[in-house]
Amino acid sequence: MKNPIPIDRAAILKRYKPVATNAHKGIQGHALLIGGSYGKMGSVCLSSKAAIKTGCGLVTAFVPKCGYEIVQISIPEVMVLTDEKEKYLSEIHYDFIPNAIGIGMGIGQELPTQKALHDFLLKNKSPLVIDADALNILSLNPKWLPLVPQNTILTPHPKELERLIGKWTSDEEKMEKTIAFSKTHNVIVVMKGAPTHIVAGETVYKNTTGNPALATAGSGDVLTGIITSLLAQSYTPLDAALLGVYLHGLTADIALPETGHESFIASTIIATLGKAFLSLAK
Numbered sequence: 001m002k003n004p005i006p007i008d009r010a011a012i013l014k015r016y017k018p019v020a021t022n023a024h025k026g027i028q029g030h031a032l033l034i035g036g037s038y039g040k041m042g043s044v045c046l047s048s049k050a051a052i053k054t055g056c057g058l059v060t061a062f063v064p065k066c067g068y069e070i071v072q073i074s075i076p077e078v079m080v081l082t083d084e085k086e087k088y089l090s091e092i093h094y095d096f097i098p099n100a101i102g103i104g105m106g107i108g109q110e111l112p113t114q115k116a117l118h119d120f121l122l123k124n125k126s127p128l129v130i131d132a133d134a135l136n137i138l139s140l141n142p143k144w145l146p147l148v149p150q151n152t153i154l155t156p157h158p159k160e161l162e163r164l165i166g167k168w169t170s171d172e173e174k175m176e177k178t179i180a181f182s183k184t185h186n187v188i189v190v191m192k193g194a195p196t197h198i199v200a201g202e203t204v205y206k207n208t209t210g211n212p213a214l215a216t217a218g219s220g221d222v223l224t225g226i227i228t229s230l231l232a233q234s235y236t237p238l239d240a241a242l243l244g245v246y247l248h249g250l251t252a253d254i255a256l257p258e259t260g261h262e263s264f265i266a267s268t269i270i271a272t273l274g275k276a277f278l279s280l281a282k
């Protein structure tokens with residue numbers, strides 16, 4: 001494998017598109033975040049709030065029924081659709097065409113949820129980000145991987161990656177197996193870690209922002225919301241993945257002097273997104 005391409009400020013400035021002066025919410029993209037289950041509704045709240053704070057015009061969350069008031073009250077800017085089931089997802093339906101979809105945060109692995117993911121993959125035509133339990137469900141049902149559209153972004157942490165590609169005995173083997181997986185299934189793999197690598201077939205990128213403050217619950221859920229929002233705003237899947245990972249890490253670099261590692265939480269990432277965007281404009 002060649003050396004990974006560093007994703008630094010110069011690389012990002014070539015890809016970042018500032019918002020046009022004549023923008024309106026109808027052309028800034030509509031993102032759909034599908035996630036949550038009883039006790040894990042915070043995950044999809046974090047993703048949805050991160051999506052709206054990353055600049056897309058509209059965000060809808062699709063959640064189990066018990067999430068309706070939770071999402072509406074937590075994030076009034078976000079619209080909510082609900083499943084028939086109270087505590088977990090069983091049938092995913094919506095009556096608009098999302099510009100991008102992020103799926104999997106906090107959904108669990110109930111059998112009806114597995115079926116819901118399968119049926120969703122059969123009918124979905126929107127650009128897609130797959131995270132968390134949606135990745136775990138694909139690992140349980142590898143025959144469904146061909147249903148994943150080309151250029152979908154997968155965002156596994158190391159354990160989710162291991163479930164997808166099997167164990168490795170060295171970093172080299174981990175990278176080789178991830179490249180092979182990316183090529184076989186035509187997907188972009190965001191290998192979350194310290195640092196995060198983005199694998200697009202044989203081409204591998206290495207992020208340069210971030211620090212251990214990001215090792216906190218919900219940090220990945222926020223990343224999925226950021227990347228889905230960028231995808232909804234017409235960034236290519238590769239640019240959405242690279243810019244999303246860079247901005248996510250940048251929030252931690254900006255906030256750390258004020259929060260310290262300990263008090264930095266996933267909501268701090270969302271709260272610092274504005275400063276991260278502004279620092280790109282300097």
Ligand SMILES: NC(=O)C1=CN([C@@H]2O[C@H](COP(=O)(O)OP(=O)(O)OC[C@H]3O[C@@H](n4cnc5c(N)ncnc54)[C@H](OP(=O)(O)O)[C@@H]3O)[C@@H](O)[C@H]2O)[C@@H](O)CC1
Binds near residue numbers: 160220
């Ligand atoms: N507020 C909410 O609603 C929240 C809801 N959430 C939702 O919960 C669901 C379960 O997600 P999850 O990731 O906690 O469980 P799971 O896939 O078993 O992985 C855990 C194991 O993976 C490993 N591991 C992880 N990172 C690693 C690393 N960097 N480096 C190395 N290893 C690493 C580590 O394994 P170990 O090292 O212990 O063997 C760890 O024990 C999911 O749907 C998610 O969206 C969460 O987002 C939290 C906030």
Ligand SMILES: Nc1ncnc2c1ncn2[C@@H]1O[C@H](COP(=O)(O)OP(=O)(O)O)[C@@H](O)[C@H]1O
Binds near residue numbers: 157211
């Ligand atoms: N030590 C670290 N340094 C930099 N980034 C980290 C570190 N630990 C975790 N992260 C980042 O935090 C995020 C964690 O994602 P994930 O494990 O999916 O969290 P969750 O499921 O709780 O939302 C990833 O983007 C990962 O790269």
Ligand SMILES: [Mg+2]
Binds near residue numbers: 132157220221
């Ligand atoms: Mg996660």
